[in-house]
Amino acid sequence: AQSVTQLGSHVSVSEGALVLLRCNYSSSVPPYLFWYVQYPNQGLQLLLKYTSAATLVKGINGFEAEFKKSETSFHLTKPSAHMSDAAEYFCAVTTNTNAGKSTFGDGTTLTVKP
């Protein structure tokens, strides 16, 4: 069984400030972890993924995430928020034993204030 918890359904930051979106996972086997971004009325776009290589993963648009097994976390960060980062972000987990079926968190809506 696998699950994902995203802490904070809404996060608001000022433009230029640090972005931190939290994700904790649960998995009985080694997980693969993903962050997706969804803009209004669009599908999901992959930001980055962890597949058991480097624990610090760099993605598109300046985002990165660090896999911490001891904390079962995969938090998403960006040093400096841009107005265009305003969107909904989803953390997802899958495993090799689950044939690629992903379990998604409930999402975090990021608002960027000017």
Place this chain on the structure above:
Amino acid sequence: NAGVMQNPRHLVRRRGQEARLRCSPMKGHSHVYWYRQLPEEGLKFMVYLQKENIIDESGMPKERFSAEFPKEGPSILRIQQVVRGDSAAYFCASSDGTGGDEQYFGPGTRLTVT
């Protein structure tokens, strides 16, 4: 290289009618996943299919919903006798089936039941 295609993008049905949602996976992908996103919620897994086979339908409602992925043609998610609670965005994703490979999402079909 065309991505995952879904049609229609928007679908309006009256209560009791049937809704058919289509998904063409990315070229070379033989694994298709359907998710439902209710307003203000995350994505919930519905069904996972390979060509001519349903692999996991643990997220599908027991009645009125069915899915197929024929040898030729797109995957179809069919909802019979729609009710207002079926109004949601339905997303299709495809992958090559390995746990570590991300799923590529289509733009979604937004179903409105009046």
